[in-house]
Amino acid sequence: MIKFFRIVLLIILVVTATLVTAQEKKRKSKTRIGSQVGAVRNSGAAVYKNRSFDSDPIAYLEEGQKVKISRKKYKASDGFGLFYKIVVNKKIKGYISDVEVVPQFTKTKYSKKIKENPDFEEMTKKPEEEQEPMLFTRYFGLQLAMIDYTEKFADKTLNSQTLMYGLKLSGPGYLLEQVPLDIDVLLSMTPPAYYDERLATAPTTGFFLVSNIGLKVPFIDTPHSIIYYSLGLTGSYTNFTLTIGSTNLDVQEFKIGAVGGLGAAMRFSRKYFMQVDWKYYYEKTQYMGYNASFGFKY
Incomplete structure (x- = not known):
């Protein structure tokens, strides 16, 4: 009976390790796709159909709203400004100015390595619950x-x-x-x-x-x-x-x-x-x- 339980425990450990490894690979594969989360900096930020401020706006976003954006910045088609690709939902896809969104990741100053953006963490963290005076x-x-x-x-x-x-x-x-x-x-x-x-x-x-x-x-x-x-x-x-x-x-x-x-x-x-x-x-x-x-x- 003890031997049986040892075998069951070993199987559980192997399955758990396999699932964790698979989840980690899945997470890393998602990271390599080239997308990240962004937090909208200002209410009324516009999503443009094309990467130009002269393009038609297709949506306006709220401050703090989380959206999916590209890691790469794209030069405006007319040469004025930089844009991220943005996916708000299945129906709203376009471009947003890089000054209107705080990206989840940022590059280090002296290398191409990416790291968590502290501004993103600060903007998206939950506000502390206000406490009554003691x-x-x-x-x-x-x-x-x-x-x-x-x-x-x-x-x-x-x-x-x-x-x-x-x-x-x-x-x-x-x-x-x-x-x-x-x-x-x-x-x-x-x-x-x-x-x-x-x-x-x-x-x-x-x-x-x-x-x-x-x-x-x-x-x-x-x-x-x-x-x-x-x-x-x-x-x-x-x-x-x-x-x-x-x-x-x-x-x-x-x-x-x-x-x-x-x-x-x-x-x-x-x-x-x-x-x-x-x-x-x-x-x-x-x-x-x-x-x-x-x-x-x-």
């Missing part, structure tokens, strides 16, 4: 955050660095059509470490949620990056089961407040973005957080 582009992604979460418990101020995961939404159109916003939704299924380190006599269970929405105001804005500050609202919700001695306490709290921050974002490959933020939360307690997010345009 501030007004909508992005969606995932983020990782380290929050120095702080609470007051029994007249004690407790805080610890807590890892959180969540979603990042950035740009206009989420709540207000033309207003660029920065929205975070962060979740931790692990309670802050200070519960077990300073209060609990058994492992604490539960989760907490932090969410905020802020207006982004740039002070450095380039086509593919932005540095900004943000101001907005924040809210947090905690739900923990805390064991102290023989007592189980159900600790739930919802807090709202304000949030401000500094951030920087960069986009690449025209579609993806990466963003980092520092935020300061001001609610019943005050604390800081650091966020890193990655996502895509949509």
Whole structure:
């Protein structure tokens, strides 16, 4: 069975190599015919019946239109100017002035060798898609955050660095059509470490949620990056089961407040973005957080 597959693979490789060689020969044979592609330089360029400006025009072309032209230039029958033979379609064949068309190939300065014409490449390349400013582009992604979460418990101020995961939404159109916003939704299924380190006599269970929405105001804005500050609202919700001695306490709290921050974002490959933020939360307690997010345009 293995030998059979080897034979089949060998046959496939031979057939593929043969087809590639045939295609290459076909391409080279086409090159030797003496034709090339040309791009029309100006709208209204005339195609003449004969190689003379006094000849009757038989068609007019549009700027950037691609046509088939000869490699050779022909002197005008009356001695004024040079012309390419041109084939627009099966019905329109004639001559066009060499100043009205950009040829695909050009000769090198000190030899008869031909090379790709850079002017042709420049004229026929597709224009880059115009991008919206980064501030007004909508992005969606995932983020990782380290929050120095702080609470007051029994007249004690407790805080610890807590890892959180969540979603990042950035740009206009989420709540207000033309207003660029920065929205975070962060979740931790692990309670802050200070519960077990300073209060609990058994492992604490539960989760907490932090969410905020802020207006982004740039002070450095380039086509593919932005540095900004943000101001907005924040809210947090905690739900923990805390064991102290023989007592189980159900600790739930919802807090709202304000949030401000500094951030920087960069986009690449025209579609993806990466963003980092520092935020300061001001609610019943005050604390800081650091966020890193990655996502895509949509």
